[in-house]
Amino acid sequence: MANNNNTMTPDRLADLVTKATKSGADHADAVYFEGKSNSVSWRLGKLEDMERSENSDLGLRVIIGKNQAIVSSSDMADDTLDELVSRALDMARNTPEDPFCGLADKDLLSLDGFPDLDLCDEYDLDEEALKNIAAEAEAHALEAEGITNSEGANTSATKGAITLANSDGFVGHYRSSNFGCSVSVIAGEGTGMERDYAWSSRRHFEDLDSPYKVAQEAAERTLKKLNPRKAESCEIPVVYDPRVSRTLVGHLASAINGASIARGTSFLLDMMEKQIFPENINIIDNPHILRGPSSRPFDAEGVRNAPLDIVRDGVLKSWILDSTSARQLELTSNGRASRGTSSPPSPSTSNLYMEAGSVSVKDLISDIKDGFYVTEMIGSAVNGITGDYSRGASGFWIENGELSYPVNEITVAGNLKDMYMNMTAADDLEIKYGTDAPTLRIDKMMLAGS
Numbered sequence: 001m002a003n004n005n006n007t008m009t010p011d012r013l014a015d016l017v018t019k020a021t022k023s024g025a026d027h028a029d030a031v032y033f034e035g036k037s038n039s040v041s042w043r044l045g046k047l048e049d050m051e052r053s054e055n056s057d058l059g060l061r062v063i064i065g066k067n068q069a070i071v072s073s074s075d076m077a078d079d080t081l082d083e084l085v086s087r088a089l090d091m092a093r094n095t096p097e098d099p100f101c102g103l104a105d106k107d108l109l110s111l112d113g114f115p116d117l118d119l120c121d122e123y124d125l126d127e128e129a130l131k132n133i134a135a136e137a138e139a140h141a142l143e144a145e146g147i148t149n150s151e152g153a154n155t156s157a158t159k160g161a162i163t164l165a166n167s168d169g170f171v172g173h174y175r176s177s178n179f180g181c182s183v184s185v186i187a188g189e190g191t192g193m194e195r196d197y198a199w200s201s202r203r204h205f206e207d208l209d210s211p212y213k214v215a216q217e218a219a220e221r222t223l224k225k226l227n228p229r230k231a232e233s234c235e236i237p238v239v240y241d242p243r244v245s246r247t248l249v250g251h252l253a254s255a256i257n258g259a260s261i262a263r264g265t266s267f268l269l270d271m272m273e274k275q276i277f278p279e280n281i282n283i284i285d286n287p288h289i290l291r292g293p294s295s296r297p298f299d300a301e302g303v304r305n306a307p308l309d310i311v312r313d314g315v316l317k318s319w320i321l322d323s324t325s326a327r328q329l330e331l332t333s334n335g336r337a338s339r340g341t342s343s344p345p346s347p348s349t350s351n352l353y354m355e356a357g358s359v360s361v362k363d364l365i366s367d368i369k370d371g372f373y374v375t376e377m378i379g380s381a382v383n384g385i386t387g388d389y390s391r392g393a394s395g396f397w398i399e400n401g402e403l404s405y406p407v408n409e410i411t412v413a414g415n416l417k418d419m420y421m422n423m424t425a426a427d428d429l430e431i432k433y434g435t436d437a438p439t440l441r442i443d444k445m446m447l448a449g450s
Helices: 010-022 078-092 127-143 211-224 242-255 258-263 323-328 361-365 416-421
Strands: 027-043 046-064 067-073 147-166 171-187 194-202 234-240 283-285 308-312 352-354 370-382 388-399 402-415 423-425 440-448
Touching (some): 010 147, 046 127, 067 078, 194 211, 242 370, 402 416
Antiparallel strands (some): 027 147, 147 171, 283 352
């Protein structure tokens, strides 16, 4: 009789991989995701929405020669899994060859265990607690003088697990959690209204910012944006707030992704072991940060991972590689594979960050007579092949070393190669998003205004 158990233990996942190889696959791997989440939306003192979800999803990849196929299912019953294996094998026999497909090299696998990164908090937040946190955050924000309306507060609690197995003997499993709180408010009236937000997200509830702190930041950011001015076109120093400076590191990640390098579609294609930042800039990808937002004890192919120098003393040191992109480049995977259940692994960063510099934010802008401090980016026109950069922005004018008045409806433009080489980092790094940077100054950029 079929087992209709709809859960997938590590042993069951390993058995599924074994079944695939016994049925005709040369190699196979499988990944299983499961999660539960609760979230609450609260607006103007009332419950607006409450959501609860549970999900589970499995992806099976089979490889026959140089042909591979991937199938997925949310049904874990034994008879469904049998059909999954059969369907995957049929698909693999009828797909075009991929000369670079395959499992990770066995000697790279994390077969001897992996680190405990403290990614899961067993603390439970029920719906009443979530409502209370959201209500408190919004109430504190609305108490701020000058705040006239609310777009609402949200709280969430999520727990999940990832299991991975392959036919070379790797079986890995880890659990994770996430708690979040955000609030968005409005200041001003009529056409003079401005909005902004603040949020906090942490693996462990005890690390989450208090509702008061989130509300205070949202209110302060919103009030500072009132009565914005326009700016004339000019070439000036531009300073990026940490909320947006992280995007400059994100553009780097895209440019050094192994898939982009293999395709030849990167403005950094020929820059390995060359200077691309000033000598005091270091950028690291570290999957082993305790409680980190994007930490993982092994990559999506079961490969051992470890902190990786991306840029050291301003010199580009590494591409972001999974097994497929590494084979295309005749290199070795550095444990940066990620994947879903319906596609093969691909290169991706974990906790990617630019190290803090040695200068305070105050000193970073103190010698700027006229400049622009960016707090928000709008739209994107970044050419990954040439590095040309142009983005809508809003923020504050810098006048004689001080933030002076809000400015909106402008565009900042340059080329990422030039921007990187003329960059200075402040000392205020916070690992918050998964891709992070401190406040950054770029000495010359074009600003297109009114």
